[in-house]
Amino acid sequence: MKRVVITGQGTINALGADVASTKEAMREGRCGIAELDIRDVDRLAVKIGGQIKDYDPETLFNRQQISLYDRFTQFTLISARQAIAQAGLEFHGDLAAHSGVVLGTSGGGMQTLDENYRSVYEEGKNRVHPFVVPKLMNNAAASHVSMEFNLKGPSFTVATACASSNHAMGQAFNMIRSGMAKVMVTGGTESMLCFGGVKAWEGLRVMSKDGCRPFSATRNGMVQGEGAAVFVFEEYEHARKRGAEILAEVVGFAMTSDASDIVMPSKQGAARAIAGALTDARMPPEEVCYINAHGTGTAANDKVECAAVADVFGHHADDLMISSTKSMHGHLIGGTGAVELLACIMALTDGVIAPTINYEEPDPECALDVVPNEAREVEVGAVLSNAFAFGGLNAVLALRKAT
């Protein structure tokens, strides 16, 4: 089996338009959640989100590109450009043929859907722009990344709701590990902060109107975010030979299905995914110093996740740190695991553990060290990233410090 390392990372999300500014915000425990600035916001009951503000696509894309790229594709390309520039890779010949892109997204081109449903249903128009389908399709972002960077190997899109990014990165990891690919561009993206996207979530009555407070006894629901994060996963020997800077090593991945309920999480399903990632990584539980939690801020997720962690780690659960950065960037749905992997990599490279902000009051059902409110400086060697999706589909990644 080949070893898999990360040699590039890029992002745009509510905390910042690149990795440096996102890490700085996480270090300072800054909140990117604010009043939504979208059309018809007055008709929404939930008026907050982790929205990317001061965004001007025209500085990054030309007119033809903008007419073809939904916002979720734009976020992906911005992130991919940063990640591939950092990795210092160019894809030609054999390398191009053995490199691909696997991304996670849940909604795909929701902005395009929303705008065009308005035009045909609300405004009664009978003609739509010719690019509606190529803009809204879930794989548009992956395809545009492959075109911009000449990635000709295995490429596709994974849609498993809130676990999409972790499932995508797990596939990328296993493709390199098995020898199927040399380099995989991977991560996830979401742009669901439009009227229909927020309204749909409102209907389920699990959203908070006033903030995301994971693990706090005062939590009252999730808050949506938007953005993308993209990584370059590379076969270790390939990276070493070209002298690339290695940010971290991906060492394990596991996925499970609860096979029980379409929205309620299961402790057993989550625990099996966490334990599975440890087994896959051949990592003793005591080695794990930090877990980036799924930590949505709903009553159900946070207590089930803490119980699953306690089950898998036993007494070590009290020694490890577990934080939810969703408190800062919101829940990016299909893109969330990717943005959260930035916090995992920051823990390994910078020795900084991103906090769970907005933490007000302990909940006895979430009695773990959730790194409340302030980032912590701790050298860590191994971390996990949890993602537990609606539909009971769970995906957990294990990473180690680069050696």
Next chain:
Amino acid sequence: MADVAQKVREIIAEQAVLDVEDVKPDATLDDLGIDSLGLVESIFAIEEAFDIQVPFNANEPEASDFDISNVAAIIKAVEGLVASKT
């Protein structure tokens, strides 16, 4: 208000797959076999039927003024919301 009570019982009965007569005032949602998804669906149906907004967040059901402890409580809460509408 008798018709409000009747309509609420019909909505709950449909969700519970029971006859309306079997939806007793003292029955809890648990008794009727209505889970969390069934509850949010019932609330949606109530909002649609009476054109009201029910203040309910599944994360903190007890924090809301909308009492869901049993069928009678739900009827009373809906009657209150309907009354304050006019």
